[in-house]
Amino acid sequence: MIEAVGLTKRYGDKTAVHNLSFQVRPGAVTGFLGPNGSGKSTTMRMILGLDNPTSGQVTIGGYPYRRLPNAPRQVGALLDAKAVHGGRSARSHLLSLAQLSGIPARRVDEVLGVVGLQEVAKKRSKGFSLGMGQRLGIAAALLGDPQVLLFDEPVNGLDPEGILWVRNLMKALAAEGRTVFVSSHLMSEMALTADHLIVIGRGQLLADMSVTEFISANSADFARVRTPDTEPQLREKLSSALTEAGGHVLPEQDGALRVTGLPLPRISDLAHEADVRLWELSPHQASLEEAYMRMTQGAVDYRSTIDQKTGLQQPLPPGTQPPMPVPGQGQPGWYAPPPPQQGGHPFAMPAPSGPYGGAPAGAYGAPGAGAPNPYAAPAAQAPQAQQAPPAQPPVAAPPAPAAAPAQSAPAAPAADPTQPEDAR
Amino acid sequence: MSTHQPPMQQAPAAAPAWQAAPGGDRPGYSSPIPVVRTHLGHALASEWTKIKSVRSTMWTLGVFVLLVVGIGLLAGVAVRGSGDLSGQSPLTLGFFGLLIGIMCVITLGVLTTASEYGTGMIRTTTTACPSRGRVLAAKAIVFFALAFVVTLAVVSFVAMVQASMLEGQGAKSPSTEEWLKATLGISLYVALLGLLSLLVGSMIRHSAGAITIMIGAVLAPLVIALFMNASSLEKVQRALLEYSIPSQMGVFYDNTLSHSGPSGWEPLWIMLGVTAAAYAAAYALLQSRDV
Numbered sequence: 001m002i003e004a005v006g007l008t009k010r011y012g013d014k015t016a017v018h019n020l021s022f023q024v025r026p027g028a029v030t031g032f033l034g035p036n037g038s039g040k041s042t043t044m045r046m047i048l049g050l051d052n053p054t055s056g057q058v059t060i061g062g063y064p065y066r067r068l069p070n071a072p073r074q075v076g077a078l079l080d081a082k083a084v085h086g087g088r089s090a091r092s093h094l095l096s097l098a099q100l101s102g103i104p105a106r107r108v109d110e111v112l113g114v115v116g117l118q119e120v121a122k123k124r125s126k127g128f129s130l131g132m133g134q135r136l137g138i139a140a141a142l143l144g145d146p147q148v149l150l151f152d153e154p155v156n157g158l159d160p161e162g163i164l165w166v167r168n169l170m171k172a173l174a175a176e177g178r179t180v181f182v183s184s185h186l187m188s189e190m191a192l193t194a195d196h197l198i199v200i201g202r203g204q205l206l207a208d209m210s211v212t213e214f215i216s217a218n219s220a221d222f223a224r225v226r227t228p229d230t231e232p233q234l235r236e237k238l239s240s241a242l243t244e245a246g247g248h249v250l251p252e253q254d255g256a257l258r259v260t261g262l263p264l265p266r267i268s269d270l271a272h273e274a275d276v277r278l279w280e281l282s283p284h285q286a287s288l289e290e291a292y293m294r295m296t297q298g299a300v301d302y303r304s305t306i307d308q309k310t311g312l313q314q315p316l317p318p319g320t321q322p323p324m325p326v327p328g329q330g331q332p333g334w335y336a337p338p339p340p341q342q343g344g345h346p347f348a349m350p351a352p353s354g355p356y357g358g359a360p361a362g363a364y365g366a367p368g369a370g371a372p373n374p375y376a377a378p379a380a381q382a383p384q385a386q387q388a389p390p391a392q393p394p395v396a397a398p399p400a401p402a403a404a405p406a407q408s409a410p411a412a413p414a415a416d417p418t419q420p421e422d423a424r
Numbered sequence: 425m426s427t428h429q430p431p432m433q434q435a436p437a438a439a440p441a442w443q444a445a446p447g448g449d450r451p452g453y454s455s456p457i458p459v460v461r462t463h464l465g466h467a468l469a470s471e472w473t474k475i476k477s478v479r480s481t482m483w484t485l486g487v488f489v490l491l492v493v494g495i496g497l498l499a500g501v502a503v504r505g506s507g508d509l510s511g512q513s514p515l516t517l518g519f520f521g522l523l524i525g526i527m528c529v530i531t532l533g534v535l536t537t538a539s540e541y542g543t544g545m546i547r548t549t550t551t552a553c554p555s556r557g558r559v560l561a562a563k564a565i566v567f568f569a570l571a572f573v574v575t576l577a578v579v580s581f582v583a584m585v586q587a588s589m590l591e592g593q594g595a596k597s598p599s600t601e602e603w604l605k606a607t608l609g610i611s612l613y614v615a616l617l618g619l620l621s622l623l624v625g626s627m628i629r630h631s632a633g634a635i636t637i638m639i640g641a642v643l644a645p646l647v648i649a650l651f652m653n654a655s656s657l658e659k660v661q662r663a664l665l666e667y668s669i670p671s672q673m674g675v676f677y678d679n680t681l682s683h684s685g686p687s688g689w690e691p692l693w694i695m696l697g698v699t700a701a702a703y704a705a706a707y708a709l710l711q712s713r714d715v
Binding site: 026045048049050051052065066067068069070071072073075077079080082083084085086087088089092093095096097099100101102103104107140144145146147176177178 | 453454455456457459460461462466467469470471473474477478479480539540543544545547548549550551552553554555559712714715
């Protein structure tokens with residue numbers, strides 16, 4: 001049980017954490033989320049008594065950390081993976097910590113086995129990869145077999161197998177009745193690991209609720225409806241029918257409709273009454289990532305901008321296409337593309353001339369339109385994205401008459417799997 | 425889509441356990457590993473493991489031993505060849521190697537604390553032992569003991585070899601007190617100087633910065649005094665000469681620049697006072713600062 005009351009930390013005139021109050025309860029994995037520089041690590045350090053709060057206090061089991069009896073046996077922490085002396089072997093590092101905490105030396109070999117570092121136990125940790133360093137840090141956290149565990153970005157640098165392992169480890173630890181507090185800036189990771197979320201931005205509490213509550217509070221469920229692309233008038237017809245029935249309809253980029261406010265059977269009935277065939281009618285829940293991005297949008301401290309290279313670019317030779325923008329660079333509405341299994345369409349679409357070849361062809365393949373920006377588009381159509389970026393990157397796009405229709409049309413389907421379907 | 429289904433399904437399952445967990449009290453999990461009430465002894469064992477498991481310890485102490493033994497024996501051989509010791513104590517010759525050797529002790533002292541800050545290890549250490557004073561005490565004790573034992577062994581070895589080399593070469597045979605000062609006394613002094621470096625490292629929290637400060641503190645007074653020729657500054661010059669660390673070390677060998685400064689065992693008490701003050705300052709800073 002970790003309890004923070006009015007926790008505040010100032011460094012000079014910069015307030016890192018402001019009046020933060022929360023509880024972390026045992027028996028669950030509590031995710032601690034926030035953008036870079038939002039005060040997660042500072043809060044973690046205050047919990048561990050490394051930093052003294054400017055005001056307020058934080059206790060573990062009723063005691064401030066520095067007055068906690070047998071602290072290393074009650075609390076284990078991974079703060080940052082490289083918080084080890086690089087010249088010391090993994091085993092010596094853990095042994096010194098075990099001796100300091102009054103833990104029998106054989107426990108060191110146990111935890112080395114748990115994190116899978118037996119092979120390199122005698123090697124100096126300087127040569128460890130980031131992932132191995134994380135494992136060593138996790139081993140140190142587990143050393144005292146504590147009832148409260150804090151992990152600051154535990155999956156950083158781990159391979160997929162390691163990420164899965166950490167995820168299961170957290171859940172297993174929580175299932176044993178321990179308090180598990182995990183910080184991360186990856187919402188998708190927390191969605192799979194955490195039961196409860198504490199979200200902060202600019203050092204202030206934004207949300208303290210369970211994962212389910214978080215989603216339902218931050219996003220509405222919606223239905224995706226797709227009418228035959230070959231008959232655009234059906235789409236208009238259905239839109240008006242749904243709007244009349246009290247639904248809220250948003251067109252999506254690829255021609256589908258996003259419908260809120262109507263249950264699925266009702267949508268089907270309305271379509272039937274309007275005599276519109278449906279190619280897709282699927283329930284969707286806005287992703288945690290989406291809800292999180294919206295919540296923290298105003299609290300992001302470090303935001304990238306487009307690398308303009310003003311005056312540095314060579315004029316493009318005629319006939320070549322302007323370069324594709326690098327995904328994720330300088331696009332405020334951007335968020336991580338979905339994992340591959342989500343990227344495609346849920347149903348097999350009839351032939352390449354389907355949703356991509358027909359209606360959207362103009363959007364993708366218009367001459368002089370420059371390279372399509374697959375990331376900017378969803379943000380533009382999502383009503384919640386406040387800073388809808390211009391649809392085109394501000395790269396000076398010289399007309400490329402020969403290239404455009406021929407080359408960019410095949411390029412479009414290739415680009416599409418990376419397109420984030422914000423309706424996951 | 426389906427990927428976000430798992431948390432949806434888990435959350436309700438987790439909810440009862442969540443609510444059933446007692447609010448303020450200690451939760452259900454208790455470790456099968458017996459809980460031991462830790463004390464300074466645990467911290468000492470831990471610091472001993474730390475200091476012996478990094479290569480810098482071996483390197484600095486290895487170079488220290490090489491310098492003291494090497495320069496000491498070379499000086500012995502050189503003097504023996506000329507044979508003009510003219511009634512001086514042969515122990516004096518051990519001084520030169522040690523003058524350079526203290527740089528190694530200073531470096532090791534600084535590294536013992538400052539490297540933990542450089543690597544971030546201090547956060548791991550302080551998490552494992554929130555009683556910061558205990559960690560500092562353990563570091564101080566382990567380092568002091570190690571530096572003292574190594575210095576005593578090396579200095580005694582060199583002193584004995586030199587004494588036997590120069591027997592019957594016109595050197596006077598040293599008295600018991602001279603022996604004690606040139607072995608036990610100087611070893612305590614060097615170990616204290618190293619401990620002072622350790623404390624400065626703890627205060628400065630930066631290896632290079634702390635080493636520079638310590639080397640400056642050892643050398644600067646002497647160097648400044650050498651060029652201080654104005655007559656009005658004569659007193660300052662004399663104080664700098666007499667109380668500079670090399671001069672104080674020379675006292676243990678009766679090999680000083682002037683005859684009015686500290687004498688006998690006085691340098692040891694001066695160094696003890698300075699180190700105690702530094703310890704108090706390092707302790708206070710460690711308690712109040714963020715790690």
